[in-house]
Amino acid sequence: MQTSSTTTMGAILRGWRKRCPGCGDAPLYRKFLKQVEACPNCGAALGEIRADDFPPYLTIVIVGHIIVPLIVLTEKYFAPPTWVHMVTWLPMIVGLMLLFLPRLKGCAIGMMLNLGLTGDEHQGFADDD
Numbered sequence: 001m002q003t004s005s006t007t008t009m010g011a012i013l014r015g016w017r018k019r020c021p022g023c024g025d026a027p028l029y030r031k032f033l034k035q036v037e038a039c040p041n042c043g044a045a046l047g048e049i050r051a052d053d054f055p056p057y058l059t060i061v062i063v064g065h066i067i068v069p070l071i072v073l074t075e076k077y078f079a080p081p082t083w084v085h086m087v088t089w090l091p092m093i094v095g096l097m098l099l100f101l102p103r104l105k106g107c108a109i110g111m112m113l114n115l116g117l118t119g120d121e122h123q124g125f126a127d128d129d
C-alpha cells in the first residue's frame with residue numbers, strides 16, 4: 001500500500017479527476033457513481049463515505065449558472081421557437097449533469113476523506129431520552 005498525504009484542496013482535485021483522494025493513483029468509482037469500498041492502492045475506506053445530496057446540489061447550482069444565462073440570451077437575441085429550445089438545452093443540461101456529477105461527488109468525497117468525515121456525523125446535543 002502506498003499513501004500520499006495531501007492538503008484538502010489536493011484531495012478535492014484528486015476527487016475531481018475521479019481518482020482516490022488519498023493517493024490519487026487508483027480509480028474512485030467502480031460504476032458511474034458507486035465508489036470502490038477501499039482504495040486498492042492506499043486502503044482508504046472510500047465506500048463508507050456518504051456525500052448524500054451535496055454533489056447533486058453543487059451540480060444543479062453550477063449547471064444552472066451555465067445554462068440559464070445562455071437560455072435567456074438566446075431568447076433575447078434570437079427568440080427561436082420552443083422546440084429549438086427543447087432540442088438544444090435539454091441534451092446540453094443532461095450532458096453537463098453527467099459530466100459534472102461524478103466529478104463533484106469526487107470533490108465532496110475528497111474533502112470528506114481529508115477532513116475525516118463519513119456522513120454519519122450529528123450536530124447538537126445527544127438525546128437523553
Ligand SMILES: [Zn+2]
Binds near residue numbers: 020021023026041042
Ligand atoms: Zn488510494
